[in-house]
Structures are given as structure tokens and as C-alpha cells.
Amino acid sequence: MQRICVIGGNRYFGKLLVERLQAAGCQVTVINRGSVPPPAGVGHLVVDRNDEAALTAALDARTFDVVVDQVCYTPVQAAVAARAFAGRTRRYVMTSTIEVYDPATAALPAVPPRTPVSEEVVDPTAWRVAMDLPWHDDAYLEAHYAEGKRQAEAVFAHAGSFAHADSFAFAAVRSAHVLGGGAREFTGRLAHYAELITQGEEITVHAKALPTAFIHYEELASLLSWAAGADFTGPVNACSDGPLDVHDLAGIVAAQAGREAVYRTVPAGEEASPFSFDRHYAMSNARAKALGFSFSRTSDWLPGAVAEALAVSAASTD
Known part of the structure; x- marks a missing residue:
């Protein structure tokens, strides 16, 4: 033991x-x-x-x-x-x-x-x-x-x-x-996107937003x-396989919410919404795989995580 x-x-x-x-x-x-x-x-x-x-x-x-x-x-x-x-x-x-x-x-x-x-x-x-x-x-x-x-x-x-x-x-x-977990997700970033999109509010993104890992x-x-x-x-x-940029992430949330994402573009160097990056640092998981760990694809679990976030958002507005 x-x-x-x-x-x-x-x-x-x-x-x-x-x-x-x-x-x-x-x-x-x-x-x-x-x-x-x-x-x-x-x-x-x-x-x-x-x-x-x-x-x-x-x-x-x-x-x-x-x-x-x-x-x-x-x-x-x-x-x-x-x-x-x-x-x-x-x-x-x-x-x-x-x-x-x-x-x-x-x-x-x-x-x-x-x-x-x-x-x-x-x-x-x-x-x-x-x-x-x-x-x-x-x-x-x-x-x-x-x-x-x-x-x-x-x-x-x-x-x-x-x-x-x-x-x-x-x-x-x-x-x-890290994403998923609905109300347990202590960063609240996915819930933040769910709220912005369901309420039709703007998501601030960089002009050339780059992907990151989840x-x-x-x-x-x-x-x-x-x-x-x-x-x-x-x-x-x-990190799971399949990096995403902010448009990919918001698009999945919008599709499940039955809404359209509204964007406002800002230049590189200015503050934007979470997961909009004007610089690149998506990770490679090759070493963990070589050591024997098998990763899922982001696309496998993200729809479920988005559904949880939308449910939390809906509950908060009831």
C-alpha cells in the first residue's frame, strides 16, 4: 500500500x-x-x-x-x-x-x-x-x-x-x-464565456489570437x-490533444447555447478575454505519451464541459 x-x-x-x-x-x-x-x-x-x-x-x-x-x-x-x-x-x-x-x-x-x-x-x-x-x-x-x-x-x-x-x-x-466541473470549476472562465454568449455581450479578442492547450x-x-x-x-x-484558440472555444459554447458569439477585436498587447492570446505557448504532451500516459482529445470532453457551464449560467439567472 x-x-x-x-x-x-x-x-x-x-x-x-x-x-x-x-x-x-x-x-x-x-x-x-x-x-x-x-x-x-x-x-x-x-x-x-x-x-x-x-x-x-x-x-x-x-x-x-x-x-x-x-x-x-x-x-x-x-x-x-x-x-x-x-x-x-x-x-x-x-x-x-x-x-x-x-x-x-x-x-x-x-x-x-x-x-x-x-x-x-x-x-x-x-x-x-x-x-x-x-x-x-x-x-x-x-x-x-x-x-x-x-x-x-x-x-x-x-x-x-x-x-x-x-x-x-x-x-x-x-x-x-483546466476546464470542466460546472460549479466546481473555481476559475469560472468557461462559465464566463457561457454568460457572455447567452447574454449577447462582447467577447474581447486579439486580432490574431493564437491557440493554447486545455x-x-x-x-x-x-x-x-x-x-x-x-x-x-x-x-x-x-494537456489534451487538440489546441484551440478563443474563437474555437467561443464557437463551441455559442453552438450549444443556440446563440452567436459577438466579438470585439483589440490589438496585440492589450487585455482581452480569457484564453485570447497574442503570443504562443501551447504545450507538447509528447513526453507524457512516451512515458505511457494516454490523453483524450479536447473535442471529446469540451462539449460536456460547456453543457455544465451553460447549466451553471442558467441557474445563476433564475
Whole structure:
């Protein structure tokens, strides 16, 4: 029986991950601040992961086969966790993001236009870490979300690179934009499109909007569960086959709503609706496939996710 610790795991795909690990016979322990209790039969440590002394005390003598970290956003948080779990786990899996590839947030190696970006474009073992930035400031963190994730990966990659008894193997799952789940979808972006289109309001798009990658929340939970039981290290991209641009996405919503999407075009560099991108960073999932994970196509699950979003939108206007 695998002993797995999930940090976070109290909402959306993290909650589903916990349920799936438990159903697979794993002994699961969830660490969070206690706002939402885990399912019956799941261990629960109520502690703030930012408080290193409290986290270390709460862990006590516990050890785990794998830690899956759902809520690490900064190198400071990563350093606290790396020290706290040194000698307590053999494997550490961090949920990361497609945002690490956003060329608007860092000087990244150039890739040919419309070429899916592979993992080596952002190498955590070579990424510079700056602990002295104001990572504890919520406004700074929100504005530097992508960089926080890149540096968090880097801290874990270095923590797991030393050949001594306390080191652990590290993997980062870089998730595409997550959709599905209806009212559970905490970003609300698909519901936002459902509301705009059903109400006939404008969707703001770039003149040459480029495609990006998506993944269903259930598929991401499946991939994280797979990653916990695998032995690969380093980053792996998690996205369904079939990138979409904002017009593709809005068109599917409009078709199911029986309405027409209304667009307003803005130049590159200006703010637009979610998933309208004036720059390219759609991911390649070739490495995950080569390691043995099989992805769905976005077109397989998106109509169902749109139907859920339309139902939520309709309920909110009743």
C-alpha cells in the first residue's frame, strides 16, 4: 500500500485526486489549513504549509512514499517543503502550470510559430532562484504567478538532485488550462464565456489570437495519480490533444447555447478575454505519451464541459 501525502487536495481536481488515490487502495494523508475536511478514511494534518516549524512538528515521525503538492506557488514555499520532507519521502510531485511557458513573463528560448512547446524550454535545474523577492505579498505573487511556479520548480529540482539519504526524486506536472466541473470549476472562465454568449455581450479578442492547450479536470486528476506512481523525474506537460484558440472555444459554447458569439477585436498587447492570446505557448504532451500516459482529445470532453457551464449560467439567472 502506497502512503501518499497530498498538500492541498480540498477542491476541484485536487479533491478528485484524493478520492481516486483512496479508491486505488493508497493510504492518503491531506495537509491543509482545515477549511475543508478530506473524505472519511483519509488522514488529515491541519497546518499552514508556510509555517516551517509547525509543518515539521505536524509531520512528526511520519514518512510517505510520495508527496503530491497541489498548492506550491513560490520558491519560499518550495524551500520550506523541501526541508520539511527531506528524509520523509522518496518522491515529490508538484502541480505546475502552462504559465511557465508564457513568453510575456520571462525571456524564454524562441520556438517556431505554432510549434507546441516542450519541457526543455524551461529547465528547472538551470532556472535562477531569488528568495529575496516579495513572495509573501499577495499582489506581487498574483502579478508574478508564472515566475513563482518556475522558481518553485527550481528549488525542488535542486533539492532532489543531491545523492544523499535525505534527497527525493522530483517531478513537475505542468498543467494546461483546466476546464470542466460546472460549479466546481473555481476559475469560472468557461462559465464566463457561457454568460457572455447567452447574454449577447462582447467577447474581447486579439486580432490574431493564437491557440493554447486545455485539459479536463478529471484527466488532470488521472495524470497526477499516474505521476505519483511513476518513476520519471523532471517536468512533464499535461494537456489534451487538440489546441484551440478563443474563437474555437467561443464557437463551441455559442453552438450549444443556440446563440452567436459577438466579438470585439483589440490589438496585440492589450487585455482581452480569457484564453485570447497574442503570443504562443501551447504545450507538447509528447513526453507524457512516451512515458505511457494516454490523453483524450479536447473535442471529446469540451462539449460536456460547456453543457455544465451553460447549466451553471442558467441557474445563476433564475
